[in-house]
Amino acid sequence: MGFADDHLIPLVDEGLGNSAYLLDLGDGRALAMDASRDLRDLRAAAERRRLHVAFAADTHLHADFLSGAVQLGHDTGATILASAAGRRAFDHQRLADGDEVDLGGLTLRALATPGHTDEHLSFLLLDGSRKLGVFTGGSLIVNSAARTDLLGPQRTEELARAQYRSLKQLTALPDATAVWPTHGAGSFCSVPPGTERTTTIGAQKQANPLLGAPDEDAFVSQLIGSLGTYPAYFDRLGGINRRGPAVLTAQPLLPALSAQQVRALMADGGHVVDVRPAADYAAGHIPGSLSIPLRGQFATWLGWLLPDTAPIAFVTGADQDLSEIVWQSYKIGYEHLAGHLAGGMDAWLANGNPQTTTAFVTADRAAGRPYVDVRQEAEFTAGHVPGAAHVELGGLAAAAADTPVGAVVACGHGERAMTAASLLERAGHTDVAVLDGGPADYAAARGQHLVQGTEGTRS
Structure with a gap:
């Protein structure tokens, strides 16, 4: 088949700063790359194109979201493609450096590119001998490279040096080769702000400051020096992705709770998260509740500020989408969702409960x-x-x-x-x-x- 630009559909999660990709293989089948557990956009894109997801690939064991590959394997029979070095505990096609997968006209070649994680793969897409583009995950990203400290401080420098060698390997590809990263601006796995989500090898040779480092030591110092803090939940998800997230057999729901039930939940050690806009929370809220307005960054702050082990009830506004709360929570492994306060703050106050203002x-x-x-x-x-x-x-x-x-x-x-x-x-x-x-x-x-x-x- 011939490859056209519209065969690749980026699916951007602005809140987490990531891109998944749906690749139309031209025969009614598709490849999903680095899809998260929240598959709503991917499924909608596949349905619009009348595509069946036949392959689901992950570049690495993600720390910032749960992978959707296992779910796709269950739902569509997709063959899961991932690094053999990742030691994943579920059925998948184990790939090592240089291994190729026939996609039916196109070929996907695995490139070992450790650094962001020690088992990281990039995937080079070929049409015959023509190098079309490379899915770089958390290796080469737009004007940077993803962080190397997710496996602990004792391995940060080792992985930064591996990242240096991986970028050298990737920049040996032809300048015209498209670069399709997973991590981008807004991701706590990467650093620079900006609006560009994809690039080319040639453009990165010109613009990426890490590639301008005079030697490996300078590269390592520059990369490590740029690392900021990251959400607490990052330390948990790699292990869950190695085991494989639980398959969902039905749409998870957020049940209605009475004011009495919410009060009992708090008394028993549960948490209340108020997802209304900041001004609404300020005007009156349940004492002891946590304000996390429902927006793209909701999952980040939920995962940073609360444990994933205690039940959570939500206070919502009348027009807020309950399914958005559920999916943002589930994609980072927060499943102890008790429900939402039926009737909102009006119901809370009508039951004789106090409120606090800010x-x-x-x-x-x-x-x-x-x-x-x-x-x-x-x-x-x-x-x-x-x-x-x-x-x-x-x-x-x-x-x-x-x-x-x-x-x-x-x-x-x-x-x-x-x-x-x-x-x-x-x-x-x-x-x-x-x-x-x-x-x-x-x-x-x-x-x-x-x-x-x-x-x-x-x-």
Whole structure:
């Protein structure tokens, strides 16, 4: 078959910063590459094209989402393609460096590219002898390479050196070869911001700063020096993906719960997550609930801030999609979903239960309060309010006792800051305010300019 650009369908998860791919093989069959357990978009794309998913490949043991390959194997009979070195515990075709899979006109060649993980494969797509493109997973990505510290600090340098050799191997491909990474901007597995999700070998030779490193030691120092924190749940998912996520035989649901049931759940050690917009949470919420507004990044903060072992009930707004809550939770292995509060906060209050409010203030009303910035370190360093205290949201619960009394908590817009305020309220802070806006708004209201660097930071 001849390969056309529209044979490859990228499926972008903006929240996790990842791309899966559906490859139309031209004969009614398709290959799914690095599909997550949330298969809604992939299934919709396959249905539009009337494609049967015959192959499901994973470039590596993912840490940021549960793989959908096992589910596709169950649902469509797809042959699962993965690294033999990954020692996966389920039926799959084990591939090593140089192994090829006949896709029926096209060929997929496995390339061992360790670094992001030790069993990482890239997949080179060939049409005869013509190299069309390469699925690089977490090896070569747009203007960077994925992090090498997911297997523990004792292996970070070893894997960074492996990543150097893997990128050298990939950049030996022809310049015109398309590069189709999994990780991209917004992923905690990668570093640089940007809008481009795909690239070419030639473009990366020109633009990727890691490829400009003069030698291996410089590359390793540059890559390791760029690594920030990552969500706590990353440490769990690799093992689950090795064993194989549980197959789902029905659409998981989020049952309706009464106010009494939610109250009992909290009393028994469960958690309540309020997924309404930040302003709605501020206006009134269940005491002790955690604010995580339902948006693309919902799964990231759920997995960072709560354990996956305790039951969770959700407070929702009238127009919010319950299935979105379920799938974002399930794709990172959170399955203890007790349900949602039927009738929302109105039902909670009608049952005689108390609520708490949080001050949600514009920059002109935040004067006189200590300013706490909860963004990631790279965001803070790029520009922050002079004199701001800094603690990343992911580490705030552990630092709650050190947070200044009466602080105004801020992020880029207000969503993460409201999450931070809910954490502080759970820790006993009753005087927290949240900035409705970001650091530029606060600085402008005071005639200040944002400063760069780490002045004012604390851990």
